[in-house]
Amino acid sequence: MDCIFCQIAAGELPAERVYEDEDTLAFPDLRPRAPHHLLVIPKRHLDSLAGARDEDWPAVAACLRTVAHVARTRGMDQAGYRVVANVGVDGGQTVNHLHWHVLGGRLMTWPPG
Numbered sequence: 601m602d603c604i605f606c607q608i609a610a611g612e613l614p615a616e617r618v619y620e621d622e623d624t625l626a627f628p629d630l631r632p633r634a635p636h637h638l639l640v641i642p643k644r645h646l647d648s649l650a651g652a653r654d655e656d657w658p659a660v661a662a663c664l665r666t667v668a669h670v671a672r673t674r675g676m677d678q679a680g681y682r683v684v685a686n687v688g689v690d691g692g693q694t695v696n697h698l699h700w701h702v703l704g705g706r707l708m709t710w711p712p713g
């Protein structure tokens with residue numbers, strides 16, 4: 601398996617496991633773009649939201665639960681935070697394993713680039 605996020609999920613590549621449960625994992629982004637920058641992934645490989653099938657929505661819901669959970673435990677929920685899922689080429693997705701960015705600790709601008 602040459603997917604780096606699958607390797608992180610399997611413990612074959614190092615990452616601080618900020619939170620994990622049976623279906624999801626949260627870990628810091630290697631190149632943080634904000635004081636808080638976590639990634640949340642399903643442990644089971646999915647390419648992106650674009651390819652999600654009916655059977656994948658429980659994993660998506662589990663990831664969003666983990667997003668809210670880590671935002672709370674990292675103290676981002678009071679001031680607010682941003683959740684981003686880049687999808688495909690136009691979306692700027694560079695790692696083809698479904699993931700959400702959880703960014704906080706500074707004021708975000710809109711629209712994104």
Ligand code: 5GP
Nearest residue numbers: 604615627628629630631686692693694695
């Ligand atoms: P994307 O551009 O696909 O939305 O986000 C991929 C993210 O994964 C980028 O923000 C990038 O910094 C991060 N990333 C790439 N490789 C690694 C890695 O090996 N470990 C960690 N923790 N993050 C990575």
Ligand code: ZN
Nearest residue numbers: 603606645697
């Ligand atoms: Zn993967």
